[in-house]
Amino acid sequence: MSCLVYPTYFPNIAHFVAMVRSDSVYFEVCDNYQKQSYRNRTEIYGANGKLALTVPVSYTQKNRQLYKDVKIANEDNWQIQHLKSLQSAYSMSPFFEFYIDDLMPLFEKRFDYILDFNLKCFETLLDSLQIEIITQRTIIFEKSPDNKTDYRSLAKRNHKVESFKSYVQVFSEKHGFISNLSILDLLFNEGPNSELYLKKQKL
Template structure:
């Protein structure tokens, strides 16, 4: 059964576990955009603990907008800031140099819409993880979807996946293990073993 899930900015590990354990992926693109979610936010492990990378968007709560119509506020140089944050957080990780060049199009290309950026994130990350995930897009909104596993709640920032298996992180000795960060954290620390890690996790935590 396909996973119905939101495309997010540098998806967290629970997102990838859900997608990998499903028959296919259907991205929800027909909903109204909501703030305070992972649609435009990713979390990484910085020197001082959990660090949020937020893509600025032009959005007003007064006027409902479809997710696919929400534009990125490109006035601020957010891409350079995010790249510097990743370099600061992961330059000492075992596989940072191995993957960073593949990620550079996300920081060097101007994206007008948050959805386009997130879909490109998914494409680049699945290549890096060497995953074959068949992805489609929703064509209408279903409150209670038929014939799909509904993983849309994973987009909420208050969602916790505390049963994920531990792996070595750059700053583990300072702050301990931080669960369910962006899959970038797993990729930079575990490299080619990241796929095996994802397959070992249970979708029950999703």
């Protein structure tokens, strides 16, 4: 069965569990943009616990915009800030040095649109994870899609996901295991074991 998801910023583990357990993946790109979602936000494990990294976007609720038309507000030095946060959070993780060079171009190149940036992040992640996922983009918006498992609700920040199996995280001795963070948390801590971990989880 195919699954339908939103392209999000360094998707959380739930997104990847849904994708690796599906035959193919459809990215929803025909919807109106919504604030307060993971479209422009990811969560990592910092020294003080869960830390949100948000890509600033130019968007107003008054004039509805399609997701693909929403621009990144590049006036802020958000890429430098996000990179510093990742370095601070994961420089002591087992696989940080192994993967960070692959991710660096995402923080060095300017991107104009949040959708394009998220798709590039996803493409980079697949290379790092060495996972083969067949993806397509939607052509029209369907409220109730046929022949696809609809996981679009995973992009909502208040969507509840059952806790996944724990793995060792950099600051777990201080704050315990935090489930369903950005896929980067799993990648930096578990490295090549990430794919096996994802396939063992259930939504």
